[in-house]
Amino acid sequence: MLTPFHLAIPVHNLAECRHFYTNILNLEEGRSSDHWVDYNFFGHQLVIHYKPKSTEEVHTNAVDGKDVPVPHFGVVLDWRDFHSFADKLKLKHIDFVIEPYVRFKGEVGEQATMFFKDPSGNALEFKAFKDIGQLFAK
Template sequence: MAVLSPFHLAFPVHDLAAARRFYGELLGCPEGRSSEAWVDFDLHGHQIVAHLSPHECSAVATSAVDGDAVPVRHFGVVLPMADWQALADRLTAAGTCFVIEPHVRFKGEVGEQATMFFLDPSGNALEFKAFADIGQLFAK
């Protein structure tokens, strides 16, 4: 697989202190630059920016995927399986309320993957996934 360039994603939050606790402390994302209106985080080498914009935070729409109601608007990272399991364990130990509990989706099929969904304090949906065979990432 080719070396990937970091992506940049900006998203709304209702409270920057809550975003710092969630992304910085719980998920372990180092903090970058910030102001009174936004905070940069390093999400596994990618730049995500929490912008203070409470009126932009809204309910989560879902779509059916392999029997789960998957949040339509979501973001996350594909991790190595061991890192995914360590994150799932850390989130479970922290009492995270999962939208979709950590499990394996498409078991025995093309695209088999470990996945989990949860919300940040502002209602933004995140998915973290892993593949036993990363070659399955774009498999049809």
């Protein structure tokens, strides 16, 4: 059984981010107030909380020759769900930080991944493993 996690992230424009998570990612909205909104994030609880905009610089780490934003968060989806979700995001003209692609194609640990940001600059990663049993393989 999946144990849901809870994640709270800061957003500097609650209305814009509410639109993004509700209408672009199509997440189900839960409870809310003037300063925060709960979402069903693929079976987990994501809460966007208002926080004034930060001027902090974005950091990245090189992975496979790509600049991966740090910090980031996301979920591991089923292989087919990942590709369907990626196609829907492309139709909605998401500005990808890292376009959907497959790493280690045909090898152990084959996985699909993509990165993009919400309107407040929070980086999200969605990935899928061809063989989910490789999720924590060393």
